[in-house]
Amino acid sequence: MSASPELQRQMLRQMQTIRRFEERASDDYKGGAIYGVVHCYIGEEASAVGICAALNPDDQIISNHRGHGHCIAKGADLNRMMAELYGRVDGFCKGKGGSMHIADFSIGMLGANGIVGGGLSIITGAGLAAQMEGKNRVAVGFFGDGASNAGSFHESLNIAASWKLPVVYVCEHNSWAADTAAKKTHAAENMSDRAAGYGIPGIVVDGNDVLAVYEVAQQAVARARAGEGPTLIECKTYRQRPHTERPGAADRRPEEEKAYWMARDPIPILVDHLKQQQGQFSDEEFKAMDDEIMAEIEASVAYAEASPFPAPEAALDDVFAD
């Protein structure tokens, strides 16, 4: 099923929200209000948004260290996200997690995870829970090409395939594992070719075309809900930013490669598509949408700033559950 004009607008709004949120997060990180490290997803928005558009509210996802986009695409509250980045009590993790560990279990967002490949088996377990509950829920694991070379990738896909678990594995292949080129770490052109080894479908999609991602996501989700097992989707995409936002961080990627992908920015691609559908969209409309988003981002910063820092002694809370 192709996306309705209304859904396309929603997807555009989400993609632009991710971008604006991260631009602000990067600025505030460089300004000192956000601590630790921030990994931006800018340039890869079509992957999270296209996949999550095919999900139901009770479906579950897991993310990696580059997780803001997945959170927003699954519907996480911007205020509580920004408060978490600011290290405040009203953050999703009460200031215990920060950028790399945002989670909102109430919307099926099982957490950003700072260990590359670490979330793959956990989301496979969520898929097992869905299968055992029989509620037709689907679990989606987002990871990068770097994680696809970790043992947890093989172990998880093998089990999910063997048990026909309702999991969709989404590899966001941005060609760089931090600052090491993918071509130095795996020989095959398409990581998704590995799916054949597990006896499951492997699909390559233009990860910067949100409508294309949405199409394949629907197929994979339908297969999972039908009890036919997991699918491996490989979204070919690119991060427009260095590995981290740390000032002076290395970026060894060739300029011509970056230029190629900057010209294939997923947001203008969708804007152009909407404009080409006669009478569907205008620059003014996009500007108005962006203004609304900027106001939401400002509000999230205001919310974060108004939220207190946790008391130092709160460091002792939540080590164990009751």
Added chain:
Amino acid sequence: MSMREISYGRAGMEALVEEMRRDPTTFHLATDAPPSLVEEFGEERIRATPIAENAFSGIAIGAAGSGFRPIVNWSMVTFCFVAMDQIVNQASKIHYMFGGQQTFPLTFRSSVGGGTSLAAQHSQSPYSMFMNLAGLKLILPSTPHDMKGLLKSAIRDNNPVLSFESSRLMGLKGEVPDEDYTVPIGVADVKREGKDVTVIALAWLVHEALAAAEEMEKEGVSVEVVDPRTLFPLDEDLMRASVQKTGRLVIADEAGPTAGAAAEIAALVTEDAETFKALKAPPKRVCALQVPIPYSPDMENHVFPDRNRIIAGIREVMEAG
């Protein structure tokens, strides 16, 4: 209370079966699916996994965070080392780093200890590595009674619990109540009362300490044997009270001494001012030699502590003051 005698290994099995009957959200993950369990609970709840400890340990975490109460059996503790990312980076921290928004009730079982000529990789007692992490509860039962009661508590607990089960004790018989009972996590047990010296012993060495106490009694030395039963949390109050009474402390552990449970117990017990003041002699650790465990029996026996070394340790602290 009516009692019956079962083995340590059987006690673990009974705890598992009874808890699985009690709670339909429990299920079992291991590379082996015992036919008797499959017969009662079905393949869905008694799942035979590929030999992929990293994945099935993480699967347990994901299922625990999605409303289930998984029980993982790594078989030997050795095999959990390929799942360390899931234990260290995920299970121990996932409740805390997400601000406590979700509970992760899961149990990881494994056997520990040596004495069976299985050589270096399969004769390990690495529980102190996990004591060093915050966020995991650790049980180490020494009797069938404690095994069954502690494992039931572990399965009912809303946190990740690692159950370390002594391979030397699997055939040990002991009494358990007929009716349902639990042993609380974090409560030590005085296995024998005494007044001259406290021996805090772990797992198999509880029994060696009891044998040593019998021997020392013949010489007129009264030995108190304390079993912590859980390594996290440690019952510091009971251990300190015992040492305040006897004034002397020997700690016996099948693991090596370096940064081990015995070292932590010595520090925890004696850094308390009242307990320190009561000491008549320096504390003494009786542990394995700090080497990988060798295969050939005479070498292996030389490496592990036993009742004779505990006796030597007791004599040392008795002579010291």
